[in-house]
Amino acid sequence: MRVTDLFCGAGLFSAGFSAADFEIVQAVELDREAVKSYSRNVSPNVVQGSVTAHKPVETDVLIAGPPCQGFSTLGRMDPTDARNNLSLEVLRWAKDSDAKVVVIENVPPFLRSPQWALLTRRLRRLGYGIETWELNAYDFGTPQLRRRAFTVASKVGVIGRPAETGPGKTAGQAISDLAGLDAGDDALHVWPEPRGVAAERIALVPPCGDKRDIIRLAPDLCPPSWIKMGCQATDVWGRMDPNAPANTLRCTFQNPSKGRYLHPTLNRTLSLREGARLQGIPDSWQMSGRGYPVARQIGNGVPVPLAAAVARQVAAALH
Missing domain, CATH: 3.90.120.10 (DNA Methylase, subunit A, domain 2)
Known part of the structure; x- marks a missing residue:
């Protein structure tokens, strides 16, 4: 099973999918040092640059963690933040990569943003069904309270939310x-x-x-x-x-x-x-x-145990 990771950072989200036996075929990240970390720890199939400047390859699953600063309650929640619209790039990548499943990770307020409403409306037009999960990393074995929102767009039927695996360490x-x-x-x-x-x-x-x-x-x-x-x-x-x-x-x-x-x-x-x-x-x-x-x-990444739980759920739907 092939996966492409947009806004991949140092590769924490990808690491969860690798643990679920996905092959990383493409990853894109703007930060040069994060790209080096990704290549060192996860996969060499990563390029440095903006997602707006690269072309997709064919993939089964597209995952993305677009910038959250404009949506996060820990930030300014600035609706005019230019980074907010980068999430819409997922549409081009979903269409051109022929992805069967798209998973977008962000902070929970993203689900209440105009960008999310527009993104999901257009994903539905491309034939995807939409589910949303709000998950706490602590419930999936991470020693941290961290709530994240996952938008799951699927062409392979409904993908149910992952079952909690139990609390993490202190x-x-x-x-x-x-x-x-x-x-x-x-x-x-x-x-x-x-x-x-x-x-x-x-x-x-x-x-x-x-x-x-x-x-x-x-x-x-x-x-x-x-x-x-x-x-x-x-x-x-x-x-x-x-x-x-x-x-x-x-x-x-x-x-x-x-x-x-x-x-x-x-x-x-x-x-x-x-x-x-x-x-x-x-x-x-x-x-x-x-x-x-x-x-x-x-600090920017999806906790690896949570990423792996999401990946296993997607893998089960593809089999």
């Missing part, structure tokens, strides 16, 4: 064995060393604590905006609860001001490898690039 179970390793013991087990005020703030955060503890213990280390906001945005500068799944992993998970991304016990943010573990990425994977470009490759 965040602590997923990363605790990495705590004793030094930075650099693994090329991805690295993190930005906190300095100055940032280091002082982190040292004050107790287990499962957050910004509110810093305000309480050392108001002199807090900007006026924190005091003004009070109990809003309480996950920022927060430690992960080792006994619960991680919150949704963003591309900025190595910045403590962006969420609950402090290590459960150590005075630092998560390492890149720890972030990869929370996305279900095998330890054998090595990424191209350094720092934020790698964090973006990790």
Whole structure:
């Protein structure tokens, strides 16, 4: 069974399909470092560039994860974001590749966007039936709470949503064995060393604590905006609860001001490898690039266990 992946990133979605015995025949990604990572870990059948500039090859399944920034509640939800319309490129690829099944992954608000309405209307005209799934990666073995929406367009009949495989590990179970390793013991087990005020703030955060503890213990280390906001945005500068799944992993998970991304016990943010573990990425994977470009490759992807569950469901429909 052949699969083509658009907006493929570092290949997490593709990895799930590879695990379900699909052959990657084509993948397209704009980010140069992500393409290198994809080629290293998933398949050499990947090209760097815009999906608007490449031609499809024949495939059985077309998968796509178009940019979500304009739809995500973690972003600006900007309806004028030029990237929003890139999802419509799926139409040309579906038609020209003769795909039997099309799977589009995005954040849940995408299903309520005008782009989704237009996209699905035109897919129906091409002969596809449409189903939608909203799935939480934690229910499919990922140690992270991450809700994703899948639009499944099929010419082979209705494809039912995958059955939940059971909850994933807790965040602590997923990363605790990495705590004793030094930075650099693994090329991805690295993190930005906190300095100055940032280091002082982190040292004050107790287990499962957050910004509110810093305000309480050392108001002199807090900007006026924190005091003004009070109990809003309480996950920022927060430690992960080792006994619960991680919150949704963003591309900025190595910045403590962006969420609950402090290590459960150590005075630092998560390492890149720890972030990869929370996305279900095998330890054998090595990424191209350094720092934020790698964090973006990790945080932008579909958790591999969730991708594999979707892929198995599509494979069953094709057999």
